[in-house]
Amino acid sequence: MSPEAWEEVKVEPGKYLETMKALRKGGLNQVSDLTAVDWKDRGVIEVIVHLLSLKPGEDPRNTLGRRVRVKTEVERDRPSIDSVTPLWPGVNWYEREVYDLFGVDFPGHPDLRRIMTHEGFVGHPLRKDFVDERPKRQRVIPSR
Amino acid sequence: MGELNDFRLATGGEKPELRDVVTKDLHEDEILVSMGPQHPATHGVLRVVLKLSGETIVDAYPDIGYLHRGVEKIAEGWTYPQFIPMTDRLDYVAAMGNELTYVLGVERLMGLEVPPRAAYIRVIMAELQRVASHLVWLGAFGTDMGALTMFLYCFREREKVIDLFELATGARLTYSYMRIGGVRNDLPDGFVEKTRAFIKLMRQRLKEYDDLFTGNRIFEARTKGVGPLTAEQAIALSATGPTLRGSGVPYDVRRTDPYLIYDKLQFEVPVGKNGDTYDRYICRMQEIRESLKLVEQCLDALPEGEVMAKVPKVIKPPAGEVYALTEAPRGALGVYIVSNGTANPYRLHWRAPTFANLQIIPDTTRGFKIADAVAIMGSIDVVLGEVDR
Numbered sequence: 142m143s144p145e146a147w148e149e150v151k152v153e154p155g156k157y158l159e160t161m162k163a164l165r166k167g168g169l170n171q172v173s174d175l176t177a178v179d180w181k182d183r184g185v186i187e188v189i190v191h192l193l194s195l196k197p198g199e200d201p202r203n204t205l206g207r208r209v210r211v212k213t214e215v216e217r218d219r220p221s222i223d224s225v226t227p228l229w230p231g232v233n234w235y236e237r238e239v240y241d242l243f244g245v246d247f248p249g250h251p252d253l254r255r256i257m258t259h260e261g262f263v264g265h266p267l268r269k270d271f272v273d274e275r276p277k278r279q280r281v282i283p284s285r
Numbered sequence: 286m287g288e289l290n291d292f293r294l295a296t297g298g299e300k301p302e303l304r305d306v307v308t309k310d311l312h313e314d315e316i317l318v319s320m321g322p323q324h325p326a327t328h329g330v331l332r333v334v335l336k337l338s339g340e341t342i343v344d345a346y347p348d349i350g351y352l353h354r355g356v357e358k359i360a361e362g363w364t365y366p367q368f369i370p371m372t373d374r375l376d377y378v379a380a381m382g383n384e385l386t387y388v389l390g391v392e393r394l395m396g397l398e399v400p401p402r403a404a405y406i407r408v409i410m411a412e413l414q415r416v417a418s419h420l421v422w423l424g425a426f427g428t429d430m431g432a433l434t435m436f437l438y439c440f441r442e443r444e445k446v447i448d449l450f451e452l453a454t455g456a457r458l459t460y461s462y463m464r465i466g467g468v469r470n471d472l473p474d475g476f477v478e479k480t481r482a483f484i485k486l487m488r489q490r491l492k493e494y495d496d497l498f499t500g501n502r503i504f505e506a507r508t509k510g511v512g513p514l515t516a517e518q519a520i521a522l523s524a525t526g527p528t529l530r531g532s533g534v535p536y537d538v539r540r541t542d543p544y545l546i547y548d549k550l551q552f553e554v555p556v557g558k559n560g561d562t563y564d565r566y567i568c569r570m571q572e573i574r575e576s577l578k579l580v581e582q583c584l585d586a587l588p589e590g591e592v593m594a595k596v597p598k599v600i601k602p603p604a605g606e607v608y609a610l611t612e613a614p615r616g617a618l619g620v621y622i623v624s625n626g627t628a629n630p631y632r633l634h635w636r637a638p639t640f641a642n643l644q645i646i647p648d649t650t651r652g653f654k655i656a657d658a659v660a661i662m663g664s665i666d667v668v669l670g671e672v673d674r
Binding site: 200 | 306349358521524532541556610631636
């Protein structure tokens, strides 16, 4: 199997948690990555999860089983998707990152706080329409 | 200010701050100690709030983001080749590994094959970088354990690797050597001989390190049984690299998804048994040996030929997405690129191994002493540049 080959699963936000529970039961025990893409023109934020199935043992060739990429699209105005942190504790910080940078809410997350930016930060910088409203810094040497 | 971006969450209400989280359920016997972000034992700007009962850790709350530079946002405004120097500044201790992951991702998106010589050179560089990175870790880890000599010894040897990189790339830390389609220039005269001399020297020095450190009773007392992590825990916490392999899961991307020429090379994947700080140490020490073996094999089989493939002047990968994983010194390093057919990435996400590995801190430090927390954090080998991005 080539490294690019990921089984792809597309689910509705309503069926997301159910699908993830089934995948967890099916032996996909590690979340390699969880991230999001802001499709501003289509008015959706796509949440992408990369799942791996790993197995302890001696032979490194048998360690990796299935590789699955799960995609969900949530509304851009009030993005919200069930948290999967209760299934995989390792996804905790990934969900916090997506919350911080895209403003996606994860109901069911035990500790949803900003992670990259500070507590007083306003806005979600990886959204395509994010505007940095802080005053521009003064140039020390005036430009010619 | 900020009405446009500051919308309320669907569930409503304010989300708590770290202060609220740590003070919740605080017993009157317990105290809170903020370790970092400026603390000599946290390797960068990592902050961990420790909840202590006496000297015993009741809970730990890692707090990151002090080095956040918005690299993923910056990438959206830059062209594909422009972003290569930026990758060096993520994991600045192992810059070659970052460049490699990024260019592999873009090449897969474009369906580009690199010439064989370039693939060999890339593996040589990546493995030398792994040696250099593990030496930095070993030196810093030794310092954490009170063995200050280790720092001097390790940096002496690391200097030799840096000199090799300087010879080949002209830079000592941030190389920008890997290019989309190959590498910037061929190996200079004398590089192969100097690398062989380094491998010979390094093997002798590794014996010295073992004499100094591995059998040391003080070192063993401070690391054996400290911060254990079971295989199931490590997998579920998204740990990769030596942090995962120390717990007995031989997940190494070079073996499971061989990229470049790794399927042609012979090497072992060292694994631990107990998943404690000591096993993570042993894994890294073995990995240095395996990396030296890999470099040697590549030098022996180094083919002649071009080092750059034919690449268009303006790089515009077709619309699509790619998730490229490689084995960086700290674990599985991934880059997720979404292209919309223009010269700039539509979205670029960096899957940093230590970002995930840091999540083991609460589970591994609970019940141990503050001094053990230093050992456990040291064994993760954190580089905040890639954690905060």
